[in-house]
Amino acid sequence: MLRNLFCSLLLIPVLAFGQIKGERPMIGISCGQTNGTAKLKLEYSDAVIKAGGTPVLIPVTTDSLALRAILRNLDGVILSGGEDVDPARYGETPHPKLGQVNSVRDTCDFLLAHMAHHMNIPMLGICRGEQLINVAFGGSLYQDIPTQCPQWKLSHRARSKGDEARHMVNFAPDSQLAAIFGITELQTNSYHHQAVKEPAKGFRVVAWASDGTPEAIESIHDYPIWGVQFHPEKMVRQGDKVALRLFNFFVRKADTFRRAKAIHRNMLSIDSHTDAPGAFKKNYNIANRTKRQVNIPKMEEGMLDGQYLACWVRQRASNEAGVKQATERANLLISRTLKQIEMNSDRLELARTPADLARIKAAGKKAIFLAIENAYGVGSSLADFERVHRAGVTYVTLCHSSNNDYCDSSSDTIKRWNGLSPLGREAVREMNRLGIMIDVSHASDDTFWQVLKYSTKPIIASHSSARAIFDHDRNLTDDQLRALAEKGGVAQACIVDIFITPQKAGTAPGRGNATLSHFMKHLLHMIKVAGVDHVGIGSDFDGGGGVYGCRGDNDLINITVRLLEEGFSETDIAKIWGGNFLRVMTEVQCR
Template sequence: MKTSLALTLTALLASPAALAISPSEQARNLAKETIIVDGHIDVPYRLAEEWEDVTQATEKGDFDYPRAVAGGLNAPFMSIYIPASYETSGDSVLLANQLIDSVEAIVGRAPDKFSMAYTVADVEKAFADGKIALPMGMENGTPLKGSFDNLKHFYERGVRYITLAHSQANHISDSSYDLRRKWNGLSPFGKELVGEMNKLGVMVDISHVSDEAFYQAVELSRVPVIASHSSLRQFTPGFERNMNDEMIKALAKNGGVIMINFGSSFVSNMAQSWGKQRTEAMEAAGETNRDKFEALYRKKNPYPFATLEMVLDHIDHVRDLVGIDHIGIGSDYDGVGDSLPVHLKDVSTYPNLVQGLLDRGYSEADIRKILSGNFLRVWKEVEAYAANH
């Protein structure tokens, strides 16, 4: 009975009428006049699978130039995503370089709209010039292939953070999704890598890694680390991909920032449960075509989308636990498929988030910290450390 009621309410929330939200002039101005950094947007891999010109309005995806402008987005970190399978097959170095090329191509097609960003100063200059900066982060360190020369190569190409692992353990780190604990945290190379990233000026991203790897990375890093797109285990019990309270406290002690992921399964325990039930039903049916099965399953079992309010709950919890200085945004747009919350469906909707924060009593100064101030502080500290080492 409770589940049916919840799903009915979710369906109502997902209706066109529910999508009619009107941020105040204050919220829109705050989004427009503040640099908005999003720690993780999967545009490059999206375009590798099905190309569209994101310098113009696109029919698909969560990101394009007009929507980014409407949302006030100024510095979306372009994810150089390398699937976990590339650890043992495929040319991960080639793919990474191709995805970086695709980001450069966006800027090349529309230099009046976009610019590459390798430093905090680049982000600030792009903002002043009315352009969208495109910094880059590598999701999955597989292309390093155990080589610090490769680390330097990708730094020189513009990568400014590396998510140490993805959905499986690699030669650097264990993954939160991988039940095998190959290294019991970081590998010997991974432990050395943290120090080399510090010295070079590449942020250490602990999204996706196992708890053990997280604590080891925080202990070894001489500068703050980031979680580029993670949410809270407080609201999704047992989901190791999210961070628990003790990890958030350790991250804050390190000076780092957790950048909240918007994906419904990261935000809502109901969405988590739905996913588990779908997988169990698929296995029971002996179905191998996941997309086909999910389409039919959703007709009978509507997906319980998270809401803006649920995302705000995650932000509230971090603030109450460790303070305002350790919160950022890592939406995972273009990376979580059709699972985005009501009122946060694409990059045009950041003003909705700002309005929600205003409604909950956050000051404009605190909202600016969440939108970019906290993350840019970390990035500056990483730059300063590298300059002196």
């Protein structure tokens, strides 16, 4: 009865989803600038309209606040052609054959490229736009092909006014652009004298003219960014149906992003696990956009409503001194987290219940939930659970990577309790009584099964993925996923690189070769096994989490895009992004 009631409440905001299907995606196109006049050739906007999009012209400005406001209303960005990019941007002095540059436009377009990337807005660069994307993300250019690359014999610029240079472009068969165009060879126009030299990190050249000149780049890290050196918009104007495929694809991609944003506006989303409090030291402010994965600007960019900040405590000696040190550490992290909320009370609030999350979102703020990762940090007495509950803690992870006084860990090779200890069984009963969710991520298999047996309330795995996809002790087996679901619980798929794919040789721990696509295999498998009502997302950001394509809070919307592309309904996406977890929270907190 309670579960059905909660699901009905969850679906109230979803009623607005029917309004998002008939709209056309808004495609921003960067303008050029001449003598104080913004300019853009009509071929760009015409191609967008022909593909089903609505073009929006982006003026040349260096006002970052204005550009950010414009981008918030866009679903795709096209960086258009024009002047050469200033070589100072990639650390070179001007070549004698360098063409006209426009420093104001460079600044504008660099801001656009970086801001659009932060927001994960699909981005297409054309001619100068392709070159600018490459430079903006750390690559370089040949400033003049004829003098710097005499081995490339093709003419890439028209020899006379009104003429058009043309040549064949060959796409890498395994590239996204080859799939988009549906062919690996395309006769194109050519209007450039510069080309990509060193591809930016995270990009690769995927097309070449017959003489070897680079003609296109794309992201290799699952970000929606493409660039072509030729002018497909002119080809569309000339009736080229193959060139139109690029705009058709881009507008569809933008439309999916538009739908993803609409879903996030109308649902309650929550990331069930991060380790952000470890960074909350003197002078730190979560309101600043930094390289850390969790902060307010990134939550806003990724349209995330609620974030769990877990107070992680390292396992040390289980004696009186060790427990005292652990509880002091947990208390300090809780205090520092509450201080961050207090410092940013106009943008953050502490949440304890699903109703809090809904209220905080309605107020235009972000919700912060508290957890303790490792019950060692709670203390050694059952009374300590009531103390942390009063402080705002709504779930406790029973252990971390070593056994403790409560249970055995999945990462410890020596069994201490063969599952739960006597104190651990009492803690399960006490957390059930208090309405604290029990988290079995990091728990050994024996611990998992015993918690499931002894708990009278549904349990959670706040950040665990699928062992059937990658055999790692931190992941859940199919039997565990099914059993968790049968008891009404929820498994939150984890985005930690080394839990998703084997470690890549020569890389730092936790920084292998996993991408968003690898994570999606885990998420989709978990949904298939446990059911769409029993799976969610727990990133473990700022604690080892992050893969290419999903490196921080701002990238979480990419998961929504992927779910839409997989055919999931808006209602099911709302369940995955928070509904399932909040249902369990509701059931656990009803005493």
